[in-house]
Amino acid sequence: DVKVTQSSRYLVKRTGEKVFLECVQDMDHENMFWYRQDPGLGLRLIYFSYDVKMKEKGDIPEGYSVSREKKERFSLILESASTNQTSMYLCASSPPRRQTLGQYFGPGTRLTVT
Amino acid sequence: QKEVEQNSGPLSVPEGAIASLNCTYSDRGSQSFFWYRQYSGKSPELIMSIYSNGDKEDGRFTAQLNKASQYVSLLIRDSQPSDSATYLCAVRSNFGNEKLTFGTGTRLTIIP
Numbered sequence: 039d040v041k042v043t044q045s046s047r048y049l050v051k052r053t054g055e056k057v058f059l060e061c062v063q064d065m066d067h068e069n070m071f072w073y074r075q076d077p078g079l080g081l082r083l084i085y086f087s088y089d090v091k092m093k094e095k096g097d098i099p100e101g102y103s104v105s106r107e108k109k110e111r112f113s114l115i116l117e118s119a120s121t122n123q124t125s126m127y128l129c130a131s132s133p134p135r136r137q138t139l140g141q142y143f144g145p146g147t148r149l150t151v152t
Numbered sequence: 153q154k155e156v157e158q159n160s161g162p163l164s165v166p167e168g169a170i171a172s173l174n175c176t177y178s179d180r181g182s183q184s185f186f187w188y189r190q191y192s193g194k195s196p197e198l199i200m201s202i203y204s205n206g207d208k209e210d211g212r213f214t215a216q217l218n219k220a221s222q223y224v225s226l227l228i229r230d231s232q233p234s235d236s237a238t239y240l241c242a243v244r245s246n247f248g249n250e251k252l253t254f255g256t257g258t259r260l261t262i263i264p
Contacts, residue, residue: 079256080240132250140242143196145195
């Protein structure tokens with residue numbers, strides 16, 4: 039089974055803090071994704087990566103950055119947390135397209151910025 | 153127009169009946185379609201995928217795809233209270249990268 043883990047289930051940070059969210063997958067997947075999920079807005083893609091050191095902006099990259107130094111690990115960074123970044127953050131991974139499989143999600147991190 | 157649209161519900165279905173969830177998409181180039189189940193407070197779980205027109209069955213779940221009409225549906229037979237969740241439809245284009253576009257989900261409640 040694919041296993042995607044995230045460093046924290048719940049996180050409380052103060053406005054202006056730098057926040058690191060870590061995601062690790064154990065299935066040697068090339069592709070990794072960061073989403074945020076908010077009521078009524080659904081899942082929105084922040085960034086994704088299709089290879090080590092490669093990244094592409096998703097639909098809402100402002101205020102976020104990412105790092106992928108190793109294939110299994112994809113980090114989301116909030117450079118200066120703000121209250122409007124309070125949300126559920128979900129990491130996902132997927133194999134290459136040739137395997138035509140969907141994305142597999144981690145358990146999520148519920149981040150509260152006060 | 154949203155790229156992937158779902159009726160937000162809530163959809164209430166008696167236990168043992170068939171639950172029918174629908175999804176329409178706007179990108180005619182879309183080739184891969186997925187259904188995810190999300191329990192409250194949990195992350196989405198992939199339950200079905202479909203790529204060709206027609207039906208695909210897996211246990212009590214059947215996914216149906218009609219590319220000409222640009223819709224995909226999920227049928228849940230013999231609905232159980234444990235099926236109560238939000239169901240997300242996701243679509244991947246044939247072109248470009250591995251991105252999925254998600255609908256906002258339909259909340260399903262199975263009434264015992």
